[in-house]
Amino acid sequence: MTEKVGVLGKKSPKRTGVERIVNAPLPTVYGEFRAVGYMDHDRGDEQVALVHGDIGTENVLTRLHSECLTGDAFGSQHCECGDQLASALRAVVAEGRGVVVYLRGHEGRGIGLLAKLRAMALQAEGLDTVEANLALGLPVDARDYGAAAGILADLGVRSVRLMSNNPRKREALLKHGITVAEQVPLLIPPCESNITYLRTKRERLDHHLPHLDAVAHWS
Incomplete structure (x- = not known):
């Protein structure tokens, strides 16, 4: 952000962290959400959290979803991202309360x-x-999850049930002061196009994907 100069020639303080900008209703095919928009002043990214119900402060069902244009918008089968996003939104509505933080600037793991x-x-x-x-x-x-933690804190969330197979997301939230009461698996049935990709995530990036054992016959 460009620093502004006041009438006395002094630079105004540079903003840091996330700032809530707008809160708008967002009806979706999954259910009714509030789209809460933020500016991440540290990275310059616009961010959004989809909030369903009266979320409270503790044990909030939460998904930190990294932006994936190819999976989320185009339905790519190279990854499972689009299906994970849809599953998370459905789970939040079924729960009656929860948050999906959609993280811009995370394309391709950042x-x-x-x-x-x-x-x-x-x-x-x-x-x-x-x-x-x-x-x-x-x-x-x-990827950095500081903005996600800042958004959750702004929403009043102190502890989450984190929908993720990635242990690094849990570690990042703990680092930023958000308690992870439970890590909830978000397992999508693999297909032939993404099985190698998913196995690499399990074997080299420590993702918890036990369901891949059932498709060991694929090359």
């Missing part, structure tokens, strides 16, 4: 859309998702 597409091209040539990022000189996972 490397950006074009870099992710380049990594996907390398994966089509035989590299796994970790090897592809490294071959491009990029980090395996560049």
Whole structure:
């Protein structure tokens, strides 16, 4: 953010953290939500949390969903992201209360859309998702969850039941002062197009994906 200069020539303090900007009703095919929009002043990203019901403060069913244009919007079967997002929204409505924080700037585990597409091209040539990022000189996972923790704190959430198979999300929330009362698996049946990708997430990124054992016959 550009620093403003006041009438006395002094720079105004630079804003940091997340700031709530707007709160609007959002009817969806899954149910009624409130879309709470934020500005992340540290990264310059616009963020949104979808809130259903009177969430309270403790043990709130929560999903931190990393932006994935190819999966969320285009229905890519290279990953399970779109199905995970839909499942999380359904689960929150079924629970009667909960939050899905949709994290912009997380495309491709934080490397950006074009870099992710380049990594996907390398994966089509035989590299796994970790090897592809490294071959491009990029980090395996560049995501930061500080904004997510800030959004949850602004919503009054102190502890969550976190819908995730990724232990690093749990560790990140704990680091930022949000208690994780339970980590709730979000297991999507794999398909032939994403089984190698999912196995790599389990074997090299420590994701908890026990259901992959049932499809060990796929190459």
